[in-house]
Amino acid sequence: MEIMTGHTCDSCSFNGTLLEVVQHNRKVHVSDKTDATSCCICSGRVLSCNLRRHIRNCHPDDCAVRCYICSEPFVEDKDMRNHVRCGCLNFLDHCRPDDVNKYISKHLQTDAAYRSECSDVVDRVDTFFEDCEGFTLDRFIQGGSIGKGTVIKSKSDIDCVMFTSNLPSIDSPDYSRQLQFSLEWVEDKLKESRLSIAYNLEVLGRTSHAVKLRVKTKKKGHESHDVDLLLATDLLGECPTQDKKKKVYTMMGRMSRSARENCSAALVELQVAFVxxxxxxxxxxxxxxxxxxxxxxxxxxxxxxxxxxxxxxxxxxxxxxxxxxxxxxxxxxxxxxxxxxxxxxxxxxxxxxxxxxxxxxxxxxxxxxxxxxxxxxxxxxxxxxxxxxxxxxxxxxx
Ligand SMILES: [Zn+2]
Ligand SMILES: [Zn+2]
Ligand SMILES: [Zn+2]
Missing domain, CATH: 1.10.1410.20 (2'-5'-oligoadenylate synthetase 1, domain 2)
Incomplete structure (x- = not known):
């Protein structure tokens, strides 16, 4: 006779605790967190990234872990600790409108040491590429929530743009292909020299416009920093005039949608300044x-x-x-x-x-x-x- 230990995978005959089946599902049946998958309790279709939340909301009685502040159910201890660290998901239930500023400074604002820890690693990446042979780094800027001053403890995202003159002209049909080559080169360089740049730097991979990095933090109660390192042609230059901007926007107006996408990294600095x-x-x-x-x-x-x-x-x-x-x-x-x-x-x-x-x-x-x-x-x-x-x-x- 088959021994049942609680839950069975909806896609195969795997048996285990709820957590084991959820982990199995992610590992065996899902290649990306935005793929749809089925719930092992009700067979309902949900996005993989929402599965744990679905289980918490729809099948709270199956969850073995509870938040010690608000009793919200969780699939795993780790999820619950994350939730508490972020200030408890039902934060509004524990917060009065008069206390909201106190709540923000206590639970959401980061301390200066956390921000400088990340800036320090980013500065080292900057210096590394400044000295890199075969690569011309014209300018390096820091964007994202740290640059804008809107970072929260549970999540920080940083977009760094490396402006280089190694890329062909932005309206060249070869731009996208050359950008891919350059990003691949940057990724390889970083992987090669990662440890000499910073002990807490991790190279996660690459998208069509950026190399994805993670800076691990030693600060308690804070998450790691996710850094997107973008490569771009410096269309605007430092402190652009209105006239210069107008020229760039007019040029973009004549471009195809996909070519226009290539210009967006050059505009990050204006986004940051605005926020x-x-x-x-x-x-x-x-x-x-x-x-x-x-x-x-x-x-x-x-x-x-x-x-x-x-x-x-x-x-x-x-x-x-x-x-x-x-x-x-x-x-x-x-x-x-x-x-x-x-x-x-x-x-x-x-x-x-x-x-x-x-x-x-x-x-x-x-x-x-x-x-x-x-x-x-x-x-x-x-x-x-x-x-x-x-x-x-x-x-x-x-
Ligand atoms: Zn399975
Ligand atoms: Zn379900
Ligand atoms: Zn809670």
Whole structure:
């Protein structure tokens, strides 16, 4: 007779504890975390990256682990500790609107030592490529949440752009292919010399525009830093004039969609500057909304940048962070009415009228051809999460 130890894989006959079956499923039946897979309890189809959350929500009684603060169920001890470290997923249940600033500084803001630990490793990568033979590094910039000043403890992302003159002209048909060669070269160089750069540097792999790195941290209660190292042609140069920007945007207007994609790394600096110059209260609002996304939103295609821009759009002087948070959630729950753009870097450019007719519209202040609201593939999931959060006692004073 077969001995049953609790759960059976939905795709083969593997038997084990819930955790063992979940781990088995990820290892054997799924190649990417965005692949669909089936739940070993109800056979329901879910994205692999959402499986643990699905089990917690739909089959709490099967979960062996509970959060000691809020009793939320978990598949694994590690998940629960992560949840506690991030400030407990049901953070709004333990936080009053008057305490929200205290909550942010205690649970979400990072300390200077954590940020400098990462900057230090990034500086070493910079120096390494400056001295690298056969490679011309013209300029190196740090973007992402650390550069913008919106990093939260549980998640930091850094985009570094290495501007090089080794690439062909941006409108050359060979640009994408050469970019791939160069990225491959950068990846190999880093792998070769990783340990001489920093003991806590890991090379994770490569995408079509970046080499992915991870900087491990020694700081307790903080996650590792994920670094995207991008390569690009310096289209704008340091401190570009409005005239220079206009020339670049006009050139982009004549390009194909995919060629335009190649220009986006050169615009990262403008994105960073735009978020960085916002007042401290807006950055706190951004941290809170990012925390909300990390803990309450299932949809992986909703990235940080559209939310950062939505926070900036929503914020009014003298608004409390709690009020602004509510306003952001209300906007998300009525996403079709989101309509915002800024003229800091551009006014009218090619196809501008057509772009402005889109809904929802969150037009990248650094790129007039980039409606960042388009990146979200499942707004219904976002609406559902926003509406659910608005039901929390936190908002009941209204
Ligand atoms: Zn199986
Ligand atoms: Zn299920
Ligand atoms: Zn909890």
């Amino acid at each position: 960085k110059k916002q007042p401290a209260e807006v950055k706190n609002l951004i941290r809170l909304v990012k925390m909300w996304k990390a803990s309450c939103v299932w949809e992986p295609s909703l990235t940080s940048y559209p939310l950062e821009l939505l926070c900036i759009h929503t914020w009014r002087p003298h608004m409390s962070v709690a009020d602004a948070f509510e306003a952001v959630l209300r906007k998300l729950s009525d996403y079709r009415s989101i309509y915002t753009y800024w003229s800091d870097n551009y006014t009218a450019v090619i196809d501008h009228e057509e772009m402005l007719s889109k809904r929802p519209l969150i037009l990248d202040p650094a790129n007039p051809y980039n409606n960042v609201a388009d990146r979200c593939r499942d707004w219904d999931a976002v609406v559902e999460a926003a509406e659910e959060t608005l039901q929390k006692p936190f908002f009941s004073r209204y």
